Amino acid sequence: MLKSSTMQSSRLRLSQELLDSVKERLLEPNPPAEGVVLARNISLESYQNFCKAEKNIPVKIRLVNGEVVAYEIPLGPHGTAAGTVGASIARWCDEVTCTAEEDINVAPNSYFTADYAFRPRRLPPPPVGQACNSLGWAFPNMVLEVGYSESIRSLHRWAPFYMSGRTTIMIYLAIKIYPSNAMVAMLYQRTSQTPNIPTIVISFGRAPIHNRVVNFFVNIGVPGVNITGFGRPGAPPCNTANIPTYQLHIPAVEIFHRTPSILPSINFDLDLWKVQDRVLNP
Template sequence: MTNSSTLSEIGLSQELLVSARNSLLGQDPPERGVILAENISLESFQNFCETEPKLPVKIRLVNGTIVAYEVTLTPHGSAVCNVSGLAYDWSKQLLGAFAEDLIVGPNSYFIADLTFRPRRLPPPPPDQACNSSGYAYPNMVVEVGYIESIQSLHELAPFYLSQYTTITIYLAIKLYPSHTHQPGEPGVSPMFAMLYQRTSQTPYIPTRIISFGDAPLHNSTVDFFINMGVPSANFTGFGRHGAPPCNAPNLPVYQLPIPADEIFHRTPSILPDIVFNLDLWEVLDRIINP
């Protein structure tokens, strides 16, 4: 249960949060989330997040506006945990954190689903820490959208990869909820992964997109990426270029290569020609076959 006095300090109420949750869980949730409050300072929001960690919706501060954007249902949590486990299996020299608070702009404060840092990452100057803990920014951030829209996930890239942070990789995974099917039913779960890299000449456009669900992406989603300027060769997976279905582990087309030198940026832990191949079948399988 949240503290009503703390909520009121930033213009929120328990009733407003529950209403936002109901809106997000509806048949047609707002594409950019539910606006809860405006003209909120970074300090006020940060203090609130550090004292009220349990809310019925996930919220973030975007340029002074509090937005509710996600409900942490089982598929969302499953995807986050699975990516964490796969990364740790790949390298024990990574430190992962769930729901980490990150200052991503002068008046923007996000709670990332999952972050990774290499061990022994040099500490930053106090005024360049990612939050009040004093830690350096993670090198990799993962966001999973279950309710959150593709548009909302895409609009996080300019924050995570801005000059305000030292984050090198932003990975967004989009799942699509169905209000009619049961887990294990075939052909009803489109999914895709979008990889953004600071080293790209266009860091706010995905360098790789892989469709890996057991149903193809909707035409409007395909058009969204094409209109964004993603090269066709970088947009692969189920429903693209005759790719096979994502129905077994280790299929080459469903390995998302993430450069190790970017994951371990600013540390000497690993050679730069090694990559972390994230097997997206592992993510899919845990969701449709829990």
């Protein structure tokens, strides 16, 4: 049984033994659904200092309401999926800055490192004290998280943070890759009446998502008609490019929120087959 650290001092310390043990847990066939808590009662300053000093830890971590949580192992499929989405957006419009591994101060004592952040160029500067991070940048308009060892439940858990009142993030895209080669994309939008619930869920792998995954989405409030893709009634297999079922539509007006002067004339459609193909055929 792993023991997390409870730190009352200003400095966060995580032993290599603890990190290696957590890595093994996250690599198990059924890893903890919401990650592993490594330390509690950690200040934002302490967490940021730790991240600056420790660049090569074997797990991905984030600060969540004062708890340091390990949630993902940065393996090849994880990075490939994230990079494919980033490259697709960059090809669509060169006025979008695509930033990998961007730190985002999402809420008091909560500090995330998004797999990718997307912001239009020349966003207006943020008000004093409301920057995205220590660089003073404005919040991105879209963020991406990819889960490989990370669970669907964990990916969903981050939606209220990314959509919190502190941020101006308009879109949160989460992608989950399963060992069975099932894959699922979830789109959260601030413009929705329920921004913490996906507006669309698309199964796009070579295997259908399990019924318990479908039930998870239904139980959090996703209408059944908004759960689409491979394995769902009437959906074709995701086996080539440009199939309408597997085009994830993301409105340009949301990606370019607050910068209407450079709004593209067409919306962004992410071809999910291209993500699948890159992951399975690197």
